[in-house]
Amino acid sequence: MTDVPFIRSGTGSTPAEGGCWMQVIDWTAHDGSWTDAPDCVHPVIRSLGIAINDRLPDDKRQVLLEPRFTYRAMGTNTGDEILTRKLLGYLARQVYPIYAEWKKSAGYEDNGSVLDCIQAAERGEA
Structure with a gap:
């Protein structure tokens, strides 16, 4: 992922100031959309992801950008x-x-x- 916003604790107003993991997932999945409730992530995974995001220190939080986390969370909201x-x-x-x-x-x-x-x-x- 290139030019991906910085992941921070809490939500950000714009990609330039960074945002929570869910905002970055939404930005990645929807070509620049910016919400902490991406429709492609299952609500249970979303809630857990927000809790993890907000509890990790800044230097550790960036690991969430790795495809093994970000891409695996995307597409989980199947209505199952x-x-x-x-x-x-x-x-x-x-x-x-x-x-x-x-x-x-x-x-x-x-x-x-x-x-x-x-x-x-x-x-x-x-």
């Missing part, structure tokens, strides 16, 4: 409902250990219903 469920299931699985620790310390019992929902989402069934 099963993909959405699987992505949400995957993300829920990542935070489940925190929830499990909380429920143990709080004495809360969900009889496995939360884990059952996560597993169903991972299968694309929830």
Whole structure:
């Protein structure tokens, strides 16, 4: 990619001042368009991408420009409902250990219903 805007934390008003990873993806995919909600990126991946973008330091954030990240994010918004469920299931699985620790310390019992929902989402069934 040549002349690609600098990736920064938060959104930028113009490509000249740089913008978040999603703005750069939109700029790349749509010949200069400039929004942090590119229609070619799945909403779950977009939300995760924005969180990653804003938490990385400037020098590390530029790695997101690499094709293995930018081009792989493009084209993921296919409207596939099963993909959405699987992505949400995957993300829920990542935070489940925190929830499990909380429920143990709080004495809360969900009889496995939360884990059952996560597993169903991972299968694309929830």
